[in-house]
Amino acid sequence: MDLKELNITPKSNEGAWCTLEHPVTGEELDIQIKLAGTDSDIYRETIRKQINRRLKKGIKRLSLEETENENLELLVACTLDWKNVVYEGEPLECTPENVKFIYSQFPWIKEQVDDFIGDRANYLKN
Numbered sequence: 001m002d003l004k005e006l007n008i009t010p011k012s013n014e015g016a017w018c019t020l021e022h023p024v025t026g027e028e029l030d031i032q033i034k035l036a037g038t039d040s041d042i043y044r045e046t047i048r049k050q051i052n053r054r055l056k057k058g059i060k061r062l063s064l065e066e067t068e069n070e071n072l073e074l075l076v077a078c079t080l081d082w083k084n085v086v087y088e089g090e091p092l093e094c095t096p097e098n099v100k101f102i103y104s105q106f107p108w109i110k111e112q113v114d115d116f117i118g119d120r121a122n123y124l125k126n
Contacts, residue, residue: 006124008039009041011123012036012039012040013040015035015040017032018116020033031082032084033081033083033085033109033113034079034080035116036078036080038117038120039120039123042077043074043078043117050073072100072103076103079099079113080094081094085098087102
């Protein structure tokens with residue numbers, strides 16, 4: 001086995017498409033979100049920034065709210081693009097503000113995105 005075949009970082013940087021599933025039926029939706037993975041530069045840099053910010057402020061423990069906010073910040077940073085995201089009849093452009101809004105309003109989407117990013121197998125597929 002050549003380890004080069006298991007180098008996840010390039011594909012993780014490029015991103016992979018996550019097809020959302022209906023939160024109740026599990027049926028695939030036509031909504032897709034392109035996500036950088038946990039081995040991507042953007043993921044690791046966002047984690048570094050968060051830790052450095054905490055160290056600078058002398059924060060040793062995070063509240064649940066702070067942890068949720070950091071997780072949301074990380075998911076927004078890893079969202080590279082999306083397709084077919086419509087809210088109140090209007091297509092939404094993939095901007096950090098819109099991504100944060102959608103993930104905040106629809107916890108089931110945030111959960112699917114978080115699960116996808118954390119599954120390295122999604123970044124080994126061709």
